[in-house]
Amino acid sequence: MKIKVTYFAVFREKAGLQSEEIEFHGLSCSDLFNQLSIVHAFLEKQSGCKVAVNDNLVDWDFKLSDGDDILLFPPVAGG
Amino acid sequence: MKIKVTYFAVFREKAGLQSEEIEFHGLSCSDLFNQLSIVHAFLEKQSGCKVAVNDNLVDWDFKLSDGDDILLFPPVAGG
């Protein structure tokens, strides 16, 4: 499937880009996170990060579909 | 001994006076409290009240001397 991934904060800086369209052969957001961590050398643990699909926060086992718009969030630091 | 007692808040209202000079034959502030509770029908427990002698807060077992200036405080309610 073809999906779009947008990066934030340290992920954007490490990936060296704001967003990209990629061909994805896994199932879940967790699979996507593992794949992108290798490609872009992210060191962050998945458990500390968040993911949104089509503007809604979802769990890591959420199943992706063709055309999904994914937001990849590194550990947050509000306040 | 002769001492002066000044009353505050509900004690002043119950005693019907702001202060009085009295002849005291006891020893401690505790003795004084018991005596005045009977005279003025104070119902307050000693443990919830405070006493000052010559403008310093003291414990109830503080020994009084002739000429002391006693302030008798009912339970406080700041805040």
Place this chain on the structure above:
Amino acid sequence: MFQLQDNRISRIDLLDQFSNPRAGAFITFEGIVRNHHEGRDVAYLEYEAHQKIAESEGKKILEEARESFDILGCYAVHRTGKLEIGDIAVWIGCLASHRDACYQANRFIIEELKTRLTIWKKEYYSDGTSDWVNCKTKIS
């Protein structure tokens, strides 16, 4: 700094007391005159104080807060006299590098002020009666 005052407490003026480049947290508590107490409608209230001892206890409480918690500063003001519904009865501000000490110090100060200041509160109810709060005697 601790202070008793007979005139209205202005939070705006108090906020100006606080500024420190090391500060990461600033917490204020305001005790406000409510229109109800234990099911009764409160019209207004009056605080009576023994000023000298209340001020000395207030200063001690703030010193204890600075010794017990890792804060950069603290300040408290208590009203006396007649207060209307919505008036600020007590204002406490604490400044610290980190929020945990700041919350703890702020809470410590209000709990201590409530039990140690020589201040008494008389509530006047909308039915015309009045009562010394925390005293078991009702005065009509």
Place this chain on the structure above:
Amino acid sequence: MFQLQDNRISRIDLLDQFSNPRAGAFITFEGIVRNHHEGRDVAYLEYEAHQKIAESEGKKILEEARESFDILGCYAVHRTGKLEIGDIAVWIGCLASHRDACYQANRFIIEELKTRLTIWKKEYYSDGTSDWVNCKTKIS
């Protein structure tokens, strides 16, 4: 009410939001930009946010506070963009009849905001380096 804003947070304007004759306690928390973090001198910082999700999470947190604690109201504002030392990064105000619920709700809101808002903080140090806080990567 929760709000993200790019311009300076004015505590004075925020205080006007709160008024209720049933209120006996009003507590504000301000998270302030410190000049130090883990031993390093901070010159300024920048908050990046995913605004839509941060606002939706912020609203949820305030709703949870109102459901969990006996409060009359709560309000929070978080800054985005570039902040100087001493600037207010986050402001939380809670109003309640009694102080215990008020302290608890205030503390709940800041703890939740810190872990749930899609906001990232980049600190710029006086030695010219910078760092995403809470991320283990240092960017010079």
